[in-house]
Amino acid sequence: MQKRVKAKLNSKQQKIIEELDGSLTVHLKSPPVDGKANQELIKILAKKFNIPKSNVTIKSGASSRHKLIEIHVDT
Numbered sequence: 001m002q003k004r005v006k007a008k009l010n011s012k013q014q015k016i017i018e019e020l021d022g023s024l025t026v027h028l029k030s031p032p033v034d035g036k037a038n039q040e041l042i043k044i045l046a047k048k049f050n051i052p053k054s055n056v057t058i059k060s061g062a063s064s065r066h067k068l069i070e071i072h073v074d075t
Contacts, residue, residue: 001034001070001071001072001073002068002070002071003022003023003024003045003068003069003071004021004022004024004047004066004067004068004069005023005024005025005026005041005045005066005067005068005069006023006024006025006026006048006065006066006067007026007028007037007040007065007066007067008025008026008027008031008065009027009028009030009037009065010028010030010031010033010039011027011028012029012039013027013029014026014027014028014029014040014044016044016045016048022031023059024045026027026041026044026045028040028041029046030042032063035062038058038062041058041067042056042058045048045055045071049073050072051072051073051074055071055072056069056071056072057069057070057072058070
């Protein structure tokens with residue numbers, strides 16, 4: 001499954017908001033330094049979908065706020 005994600009960095013708390021169009025807005029505590037925000041994003045999405053972190057991949061937008069995420073969920 002692919003999800004469009006908008007990352008909001010340097011937030012006070014982590015949270016995931018599902019938008020009406022099916023995309024996700026994810027509030028992250030990390031700054032965009034050395035890939036820390038991307039690592040936190042993968043971790044929080046893996047926790048939300050109850051899958052290993054290795055099943056979450058950033059397909060595009062690694063250096064952008066708008067990302068396309070591939071999520072491999074076992075059915």
